[in-house]
Amino acid sequence: EEQLVQSGGEVKKPGESLKISCKASGYRFATYWIGWVRQMPGKGLEWMGVIYPGDSDTRYSPSFQGQVTISADTSTSIVYLQWSSLRASDSATYYCARHVDDQGGDLNAFEIWGQGTMVTVSS
């Protein structure tokens, strides 16, 4: 079964760093783009960026460029989303998601989704 399993919820203070993870299984990890989507409490979905694990090619939304870092480890089939200095406004649920096929380049729909990781940033 193709699936993405995300790390558990986090509670952090402003200014702290954080790295959350998304473990893929059931398919060829290196050949599908995987991305991250933010959902702030009670709000809609925001596309953050994607990575191609095979060569770590990465594309960020202009809104998130420089604010987060997406990385991948092909030896463990894990994709990461990290912050160097969290803000209260980073409080949200973050979903990882895999592209619908391996043909579409860095722009495509998301077919397989993780269960979400809730991040709370509060002093």
Next chain:
Amino acid sequence: DIQMTQSPSALSASVGDRVTITCRAGQSLGNWLAWYQQKPGKAPKLLIHKASILESGVPSRFSGSGSGTEFTLTISSLQPDDFATYYCQQYNTDPTFGQGTKVEIK
């Protein structure tokens, strides 16, 4: 960013009703548009991609149409499991989502 405008933002409907949700883009997308369903506390679920391709396992009562700047998601006969929030997403350029349409029970 390409602005995506969904309408309506919410609707009330009964089981068996035909429901249509519209998504308009600020510029032409070709057919690079997807539709998702999201239930409270759950991850989104892909229903349709490339404007009209039904994802495997999605009931045939769901259909998508349109190209360019105007797209529609139609549920031909609303079922109890369909009460949820629906989002469109363009992926012609830096992907963006519509603001969502909440489908509630009338």
